[in-house]
Amino acid sequence: MNDKQVVVLGAGIVGISTALHLQRRGCAVTLVDKGAPGRETSYGNAGIIQREAVEPYGFPRDLASLMRVVTKRDIGVNYHLRALPEYMPTLTRYWANSAPRHYQAIADAFRTLVEHSISEHSELIEQSEAQHLIVRKGWIQAFRTPEKYEKAMESAQRVSAHGVLSQALDGAGLRLAEPALGEALVGGIHWLQPWTCVDPGELVQRYAELFLREGGQFERGDARSLRQAGAGWRVSTESGPVEASQVVVALGPWAQELLRPMGYRIPLFIKRGYHAHFADGANLSRPVLDTEQGYMLAPMKRGVRLSTGAEFARLDAPLTPVQLGKAESAARQLLALGSQVERTPWSGARPCTVDMKPVIGAAPSHKGLWFNFGHAHQGFTLGPVSGRLLAELMMGETPVVEPAPFAPGRF
Known part of the structure; x- marks a missing residue:
């Protein structure tokens, strides 16, 4: 099976950004979601590309706030x-x-992604005429x-x-x-x-349209149908089964439902x-x-x-x-x-x-399975840069930031 055949599960800002970056590296990408692009978590936010968000949201530590x-x-x-x-x-x-004692190292890693948020969005905004x-x-x-x-x-x-x-x-x-x-x-x-967007859902749709114009495929399907097929993977869609050598899980809050039966306990x-x-x-x-x-x-x-x-x-x-x-x-x-x-x-x-950082990288136990989710409040901000980072890891390129702090195996 061709190593550049990829299925991306999830058509939010993270999944679409990942699909675009893989596409630009010569991959034949099929984007699969149960609904239209950009209608779930990516739709309902304040529309801010938060370049200032170099410190992730921590859990309140003072008693007054907790009470x-x-x-x-x-x-x-x-x-x-x-x-x-x-x-x-x-x-x-x-x-x-x-x-x-833990938070500073987390913030130092998180900041490396945030620093690229505006520049990575800027390129896609221009190319999608948004x-x-x-x-x-x-x-x-x-x-x-x-x-x-x-x-x-x-x-x-x-x-x-x-x-x-x-x-x-x-x-x-x-x-x-x-x-x-x-x-x-x-x-x-x-x-x-920071830049702000007057319709986050429409911006994600514009990115999806750019992906389609550049030759990408979009299919409606249920990510829970994902199965290993020989040396690759298969997922069922309304148009029939789609097979690929590599699959990206960009399902946001629904990632656990797919991954738990496969043995992954991402917190x-x-x-x-x-x-x-x-x-x-x-x-x-x-x-x-x-x-x-x-x-x-x-x-x-x-x-x-x-x-x-x-x-x-x-x-x-x-x-x-x-x-x-x-x-x-x-x-x-x-x-x-x-x-x-x-x-x-x-x-x-x-x-x-639990450590306020997204999960970006190769699944520890399955060849050809990759993760890109867990962006908390900053999915809209970090979608393009995390999509680039994962594409670089999948293609063996020098990554835009140090990937180790975001690796799935850290848990």
Whole structure:
């Protein structure tokens, strides 16, 4: 079987980016997903290519923050009590890895990917003729109390050592940058380098169309049908079976369902999130995070998108968008939102690992099987660069970053 025949399972930002980079290295790539490209996790985010995100989200270490979560007084976090026994082993490891003695090395590795986020997206944006979807005004992290604002300025100063550019805004400067915001905010950090997208789902679709124009194939199929076939792999699709010598698992939160029966125990857990759009109200020129309330407001084609923090629940559990209602109430203190566009909110799931780093590389126990998932909050940011990294590893090229910190075998 030809070593350059590849199936990529998953048509989100990570899978499509991987498919494009493999295609440009002479591979015949078939992209397989049960649904249309870019309609799951890649669709429901704040649309920020977060060049400033050189420090991944750690588990809260202080007692006050933990108690706010436990008592459900933190809008940014919700949990299903019945899901906690399933979550506890991975959350315990997540908490341990967030300790300073472990976290710095994790952040140092994570940063190597983030540093390439804008440049790798830029190439695909140009080639897919999607420039009209991109705004280059950065985003604002806003604060309601001076104490949190001052602590954030210290963090901004710290990450500036890694080439991250920001501007501190007092209350007046914040309202000058975003006149529609109310008086409840005392200041903010304007992260200057990130690009934002007014329709993340459409951008992913544009990347998918580019892949198809360049000769790629897309098939609807169930990744769970994947089986070894001789020296290669076979997956069932609506058009019939597809065989390839190599297969990439880019299934995000659904990767575990496929890999567990194959003997892999990747410590992956899910953070669900919700969003809704509000139209015919005040608007913003760039995304604004209400940091202390744990939600984001982002200007989109459909209106202002309000997106929530994290919900710890089983992947198939019924939706409980209580965070969205609380966030809407808090947001209306800051912005005249207008009316909600959707009848029901959108919900998706972020695939998170216990060490806050994605899983990128060769499967330890199966020849021709490769992983690219676990990007947590930064799949939209890191999809193109992680796709490039995996393609380079598969083709035996010099990788764009040191791959060892992301290798599946680290677990």
